[in-house]
Amino acid sequence: MKCPKCKIENSETRKFCKNCGAKLQNLCPQCGYNNLPSDKFCGECGHSLSAISSQIPKKFSFDEKTKKIQEYLPKGLTEEILIKRNEIEGERKQVTVMFCDMVGFTPLVEKLGPDKAYAIMGQVYDILIHCVYKYEGTVNEMMGDGIMALFGAPIALEDAPQRALWSALSIHREIGKFNDQLKGIRPIKMRIGIHTGPVVVGTLGNDLSIEFKAVGDTVNLASRMEGLAESGTTYVTKENFRLTKNLFRFEALGKKPVKGKEKAVSVYKLLSEKGDVYRPRLGSERMIYSEMVGRDKELNKLELQVMKVINGKGSVVNIIGEAGIGKSRLVAELKNQDIIRKVIIVEGRAISIGRNLSFHPIIDLLKEWAGIKESDGEAIAFEKLGSAIRKIYPEKTDEVLSFVATLMGMKLSGKYAERIKGIEGEALEKLILKNMRDLLTKASELTPLVIVMEDMHWADISSIELMELLFHLAEKQRILFINLFRPGHKETGDRLVETVKERLPVYYTEILVQPLDEHMGEALIKNMLNIKRRYYPIVDKIAHRADGNPFFIEEVIHSFIDEKVVVVKDGKFEMTERIDTVVIPNTINDVVMFRIDRLEEKTRDLVKVASVIGRRFYYRILTEVAKTVEDIDNRLSYLKEIQLIRKRKRMEELEYFFNHALAQEAVYESILLQKRKELHLKVAESIEKIFCERLHEFYGMLAYHYSKGEDEDKTEDYLIKAGEEALKTSASIEALHYYQDAMELYLKKYGEAADPGKIAMLERNIALALFNKGQYTEAVEHFDKALVYYGEKSPKHSISVIFKFAVCFINFVISLYLPYLKFKKIPTQRDREIILLYVRKLEALGVTDPKRFFVESVYTLKRLANFDLTKIENGTALFAGASVVFSWAGIFFGLSRKTLEFCEKRIYEDDIKSMLFYKMCALALNCVASNYEVDYYNDDLVTQNLNTGEIYPSVLYIFHQGNLNIDRGCLNDAQRMVEKLSEIADVYGNDFSRTIKYELKIKLLMKCRKPYEAINEIKDGINFANKKVMNMYVNQFYAIKARLQIMLKDIQGAEEALLHAKEYESEVEPMPYVYSNFLLSKFIFDLYQLEKSIKTGNELPRRRAAGYLQRHCNTASSGE
Known part of the structure; x- marks a missing residue:
C-alpha cells in the first residue's frame, strides 16, 4: 500500500512506511475503524476498502507548493533564505522538526468527493502554513493531508523548541475555529509530533525544502511522535519537554516503544502554555517606569526653543527617529518641565491609515484645542469651535469660523454658508490658509504657542502643504512648531525637512534621536530593575539585542513581568531564578507578539479588534465591534495595567490607544487575512451606526475599511463621497486619490457597460483636483476625456482645426457687432458644467500650451456667445477674457477694445468679481498697447475680491497696475504694488503672486538704475520659478x-x-x-x-x- 506521506509503495504486511517511518493506515470511510493493511473489507462494519487507494490525497506540484508556501512567508524572507543557501549547506544545526497530519482525510474524500475535500484541505493548509510562519518556522514539505515544518533551519532560532510548541497550540486553536464554520461534516482534527535534535543540512531547494545529509533519527523520531499522537493532540519527546517545561504544561505518557529505537522513548502530551489563562487585575507590580536615559542633550535643545518662543522668537523643530526610539517620550519629558507652564501647548497626531484622510492631524489638533469630543453632534461641535475662536479673535469670529469649520468638514448654514458660497478649489484653499494664519497669530499674541504634531510620516499631503505654509509664522510670531516623524518617508517627513531647511534655515532646529549606546541601554534596564551582579550578562544580552531601542527594552521587561521572571520585592522589581531559562526575542515584533500570544484568548481577540480600528480606538466603537467578548472593561483595565494600551478622556469621550504604534502594527499583521476582512467590515458598520449624524466626517475612513473588507459597492460609494468632501475642504490631493480609486474600481466592475455620465463625472472631478494642485498638463488630459464623455469632440486633423477656428472666430465677431442675434439661450445645468470645464481647461492651457490656449479660447467664446451671460456665473467676466487673449496674442487690439466696450455695458457695480476682472483685462490691453491713460488703483476692490478667494485676477490687476506705474514714472506707487504682491504671496501662500512679484520688482530696480540689485532679484526669481516649474x-x-x-x-x-x-x-x-x-x-x-x-x-x-x-x-x- 502507498504511504500517505512520502507516497512510497509498501507491502501489505507492513504497519510503518519503509522510507519515512510513517504509520500506514487503512481507515474505513464508513465508520473510521483502523483495519490491517491487508484487509479488503472493514472488520467493524463490512464496508469495502478497495476504493480508498484511488482517493489518496494528491501531491502538490512544485509551483503549487512554492506559491502556497510563499503566500504566507514574511516579505523578503524567501530571498534572505535563498541568498544563504550556500552558507548553510553541509552545516550541522540543532533543529526542531514538526509533523502535522490531518486525521480522517480519506473518509472526508469518500463523503464529499475529491473536489470539495481538496477545497477544504486548501483552507486547512492556509491555517497550517500561517501558524508555522507566525512563529518563524518554515514549511519544509507539504504532503497530501499534512505538512512537515522546521524551526531553526534554514534561519537559526535560539528558542526554536518553544516556537514549535506555540505553533502547535495555535494550529489546534485555529482548526477549532475553522470547524465552527463547517456544516454537516465531522470536525477536522490534527495530530502533531515534535522532536528536537541535530541534523546536517544538505541541499536547499528553491521551494525552501531541505534534504538532510546525515539525518540521524531527528526527523524519524518527530514522525514517530505524530504517528503515536491521538486525534487533536501534540506529542513531544523528552528533549522537547526538557527545553520547554518552564513555559508549557505537559502530561507524561511514560515510555513508548518506537520502531527503529532499541529502547522505549519517553513521550509527553502538550496540554497548554502555563500563562494561557485569564489573569486577574493587578496593580503597580506590572507598571514599569524609568527616568529618561541618554537624552539630556536633546531635551536641552527643546527647552532652549521653548525659552526662545517665550522671549518672542518662533522656530520649527523636527524630531526624527526610528519607531520606538523615544521621540514621544522626549516630548512627554518636555511637558513635565516647569518652563512649559509659560506657554500654551496644543497637539495633533496623524494615524497610520490617514494618508488619504484630508487634514486629519490638523483636525485632531483643532478638536483637542476646542474641546470637541467624538460623541458631539454637528451643532454642539460647531458651537464649541465658535466659542474657542471667539475667546481668541472676537472681532473676526464669523470670518475665521466659516473657513476653519470648512477645513474640519463641518456642515455650514446661514451666514456661514453664505460666506463661502461660490468659493472652491484653490481660492478656498488660500482662504483657509489665511484664516488659519490669522487664528494662530492672534493666539500667539495672547500667549506663546507650542504646536506638537506627532507621527507626521503618516500625514496626508494636504496637511503637509498647509503646515509648510504655517511654518512661516515662526518668522514673526511667538509660535514653536514641533514635528515628530520617522525617517525614510519621502512625501511627508523627508519633505518637511527639505522645506524648512530651504525656506527657514535660521528658524530651524533638527533633533535626530539616535539609538542608545549599550552603556545607556544597560543603564535604562538597571533603572527599571533591581539587578544583582550575577545577572549582568542577561542585562548585556538585552542591551545588545535592543540595539539602542528603548521600546524594545521596555517590552522585554514587560514580558519578564508577564512570565514572572521579574517580581516585586520590597517595592522594587527583582529578577528570579527563572531568568536562567528565559529567551530574549530577536526583534521588536517578536517581543510584542511574545506578549500578545500569552494573553488569554478572548483578551487577545479584543486586542486584535482594536488593532484593526487603529492605534487610537474609541470605546464605543470597540464595544460595538467586539460584542462577543465578555467583560470588556476588565480586559481593557488589564491591558492598561500591563502597559500595552493607555486610556484618556477627550471631553468625556473615552478613548484608548496602543502604548506604541509598533504594538498596533505587529498585532494587526498577525491577523489572518480572512479575519482581517471580517473585522474591517464590522468596524465600518459600527462607524455607520455610531456616527450616523455626522457620517460625512468619516467617508474616507469608511472607504478604507470597506476596501480592506472587499465590499466593492460600499467602497465605491464612499470613495466618491470622500472625494466630494475633500474637494469641499480644498484637500485636492486626497480628492484626486479618492476619485482615481473610484474610477479604477468602477471600470473594473462594469468594463464596457460603464455609464458614460458617471465616467464623465469622475473624469471631471479628477481634472478639477489636478487643476487645483497646479498639475496643469495632467489636468488638461482629464478635461479632454471628460468633455468627450459629455459629447464634446475636438477636431483631430490640422485642416479640421483651421476650419473650426475660422467658423468660431467669425461667430465671435458677429456676436460682438450683432449681439441681438446671439446671447439668447438659457443654459442648462449640463451646459454650465461643460462651460466650467472649458474655462478651467483654458486656464491650464494658458500656463502649459499658449498656442492651444489661443485656439481653444476662440472655441469657448463661440460657445459662450450662444447663452444669456447673466445666467452663467461670472459670464460677462469670462467673455471679457477675450480681450486678454487678443491683446497677448499681439493682434486685433481693436477687437480687444470692442470686447471690453461690449462687456462694460453689461457689468453691474456691485458685481465685484466681474468688475475686477474687467479692469484687469483693460489694464492688460493698456500695458500691451502702451496706453498710459488708466483708472486709479482700487484697493477696496482688490481687498473685496481677495476675501472671496479671487486671487489670480487680483494679482494680475496689481501686476499690470505696477507695470503702468513704472512706465509712467510713478515709482513709489509701483513699489506699493510690489509690496502688495509680496503680502499676498505670504498671507495666501500663492506662488504665482510671488513669481510675478519678482518680475515687477526687477523692472522697478532697472528703472531705478540699480542693476546689481536687479541681478540678485533675477537669481532669486529664476531659482523660485524653476522649483515651481514655471518655465x-x-x-x-x-x-x-x-x-x-x-x-x-x-x-x-x-x-x-x-x-x-x-x-x-x-x-x-x-x-x-x-x-x-x-x-x-x-x-x-x-x-x-x-x-x-x-x-x-x-x-x-x-x-x-x-x-x-x-x-x-x-x-x-x-x-x-
Whole structure:
C-alpha cells in the first residue's frame, strides 16, 4: 500500500512506511475503524476498502507548493533564505522538526468527493502554513493531508523548541475555529509530533525544502511522535519537554516503544502554555517606569526653543527617529518641565491609515484645542469651535469660523454658508490658509504657542502643504512648531525637512534621536530593575539585542513581568531564578507578539479588534465591534495595567490607544487575512451606526475599511463621497486619490457597460483636483476625456482645426457687432458644467500650451456667445477674457477694445468679481498697447475680491497696475504694488503672486538704475520659478538678465543668458506678448554687436547683426 506521506509503495504486511517511518493506515470511510493493511473489507462494519487507494490525497506540484508556501512567508524572507543557501549547506544545526497530519482525510474524500475535500484541505493548509510562519518556522514539505515544518533551519532560532510548541497550540486553536464554520461534516482534527535534535543540512531547494545529509533519527523520531499522537493532540519527546517545561504544561505518557529505537522513548502530551489563562487585575507590580536615559542633550535643545518662543522668537523643530526610539517620550519629558507652564501647548497626531484622510492631524489638533469630543453632534461641535475662536479673535469670529469649520468638514448654514458660497478649489484653499494664519497669530499674541504634531510620516499631503505654509509664522510670531516623524518617508517627513531647511534655515532646529549606546541601554534596564551582579550578562544580552531601542527594552521587561521572571520585592522589581531559562526575542515584533500570544484568548481577540480600528480606538466603537467578548472593561483595565494600551478622556469621550504604534502594527499583521476582512467590515458598520449624524466626517475612513473588507459597492460609494468632501475642504490631493480609486474600481466592475455620465463625472472631478494642485498638463488630459464623455469632440486633423477656428472666430465677431442675434439661450445645468470645464481647461492651457490656449479660447467664446451671460456665473467676466487673449496674442487690439466696450455695458457695480476682472483685462490691453491713460488703483476692490478667494485676477490687476506705474514714472506707487504682491504671496501662500512679484520688482530696480540689485532679484526669481516649474517666467527672467548684463558690459554673460532663455522658449512656446521680451533682449544684444563691429571694422559680424536686426524689426512691426 502507498504511504500517505512520502507516497512510497509498501507491502501489505507492513504497519510503518519503509522510507519515512510513517504509520500506514487503512481507515474505513464508513465508520473510521483502523483495519490491517491487508484487509479488503472493514472488520467493524463490512464496508469495502478497495476504493480508498484511488482517493489518496494528491501531491502538490512544485509551483503549487512554492506559491502556497510563499503566500504566507514574511516579505523578503524567501530571498534572505535563498541568498544563504550556500552558507548553510553541509552545516550541522540543532533543529526542531514538526509533523502535522490531518486525521480522517480519506473518509472526508469518500463523503464529499475529491473536489470539495481538496477545497477544504486548501483552507486547512492556509491555517497550517500561517501558524508555522507566525512563529518563524518554515514549511519544509507539504504532503497530501499534512505538512512537515522546521524551526531553526534554514534561519537559526535560539528558542526554536518553544516556537514549535506555540505553533502547535495555535494550529489546534485555529482548526477549532475553522470547524465552527463547517456544516454537516465531522470536525477536522490534527495530530502533531515534535522532536528536537541535530541534523546536517544538505541541499536547499528553491521551494525552501531541505534534504538532510546525515539525518540521524531527528526527523524519524518527530514522525514517530505524530504517528503515536491521538486525534487533536501534540506529542513531544523528552528533549522537547526538557527545553520547554518552564513555559508549557505537559502530561507524561511514560515510555513508548518506537520502531527503529532499541529502547522505549519517553513521550509527553502538550496540554497548554502555563500563562494561557485569564489573569486577574493587578496593580503597580506590572507598571514599569524609568527616568529618561541618554537624552539630556536633546531635551536641552527643546527647552532652549521653548525659552526662545517665550522671549518672542518662533522656530520649527523636527524630531526624527526610528519607531520606538523615544521621540514621544522626549516630548512627554518636555511637558513635565516647569518652563512649559509659560506657554500654551496644543497637539495633533496623524494615524497610520490617514494618508488619504484630508487634514486629519490638523483636525485632531483643532478638536483637542476646542474641546470637541467624538460623541458631539454637528451643532454642539460647531458651537464649541465658535466659542474657542471667539475667546481668541472676537472681532473676526464669523470670518475665521466659516473657513476653519470648512477645513474640519463641518456642515455650514446661514451666514456661514453664505460666506463661502461660490468659493472652491484653490481660492478656498488660500482662504483657509489665511484664516488659519490669522487664528494662530492672534493666539500667539495672547500667549506663546507650542504646536506638537506627532507621527507626521503618516500625514496626508494636504496637511503637509498647509503646515509648510504655517511654518512661516515662526518668522514673526511667538509660535514653536514641533514635528515628530520617522525617517525614510519621502512625501511627508523627508519633505518637511527639505522645506524648512530651504525656506527657514535660521528658524530651524533638527533633533535626530539616535539609538542608545549599550552603556545607556544597560543603564535604562538597571533603572527599571533591581539587578544583582550575577545577572549582568542577561542585562548585556538585552542591551545588545535592543540595539539602542528603548521600546524594545521596555517590552522585554514587560514580558519578564508577564512570565514572572521579574517580581516585586520590597517595592522594587527583582529578577528570579527563572531568568536562567528565559529567551530574549530577536526583534521588536517578536517581543510584542511574545506578549500578545500569552494573553488569554478572548483578551487577545479584543486586542486584535482594536488593532484593526487603529492605534487610537474609541470605546464605543470597540464595544460595538467586539460584542462577543465578555467583560470588556476588565480586559481593557488589564491591558492598561500591563502597559500595552493607555486610556484618556477627550471631553468625556473615552478613548484608548496602543502604548506604541509598533504594538498596533505587529498585532494587526498577525491577523489572518480572512479575519482581517471580517473585522474591517464590522468596524465600518459600527462607524455607520455610531456616527450616523455626522457620517460625512468619516467617508474616507469608511472607504478604507470597506476596501480592506472587499465590499466593492460600499467602497465605491464612499470613495466618491470622500472625494466630494475633500474637494469641499480644498484637500485636492486626497480628492484626486479618492476619485482615481473610484474610477479604477468602477471600470473594473462594469468594463464596457460603464455609464458614460458617471465616467464623465469622475473624469471631471479628477481634472478639477489636478487643476487645483497646479498639475496643469495632467489636468488638461482629464478635461479632454471628460468633455468627450459629455459629447464634446475636438477636431483631430490640422485642416479640421483651421476650419473650426475660422467658423468660431467669425461667430465671435458677429456676436460682438450683432449681439441681438446671439446671447439668447438659457443654459442648462449640463451646459454650465461643460462651460466650467472649458474655462478651467483654458486656464491650464494658458500656463502649459499658449498656442492651444489661443485656439481653444476662440472655441469657448463661440460657445459662450450662444447663452444669456447673466445666467452663467461670472459670464460677462469670462467673455471679457477675450480681450486678454487678443491683446497677448499681439493682434486685433481693436477687437480687444470692442470686447471690453461690449462687456462694460453689461457689468453691474456691485458685481465685484466681474468688475475686477474687467479692469484687469483693460489694464492688460493698456500695458500691451502702451496706453498710459488708466483708472486709479482700487484697493477696496482688490481687498473685496481677495476675501472671496479671487486671487489670480487680483494679482494680475496689481501686476499690470505696477507695470503702468513704472512706465509712467510713478515709482513709489509701483513699489506699493510690489509690496502688495509680496503680502499676498505670504498671507495666501500663492506662488504665482510671488513669481510675478519678482518680475515687477526687477523692472522697478532697472528703472531705478540699480542693476546689481536687479541681478540678485533675477537669481532669486529664476531659482523660485524653476522649483515651481514655471518655465515661461524662467524664460522671462533670463531675457531680462541679458539686457542687464549688456548694461554692465558683461557680453559673455548676456549671451549665456540669451541661450538659456532660448532653451526655455522652445519648451513653453510663449505668446507674442511674452516672446517680445526675449526679442527685445536679442535686439539690444545684436545692436551692441553691430555697434562693436562697426567700430572694429569687422564685416562678418556686422552683416550677421544687421540681418538679425531686420528680422526683429519685421517681427515687431507685425503686431498690429
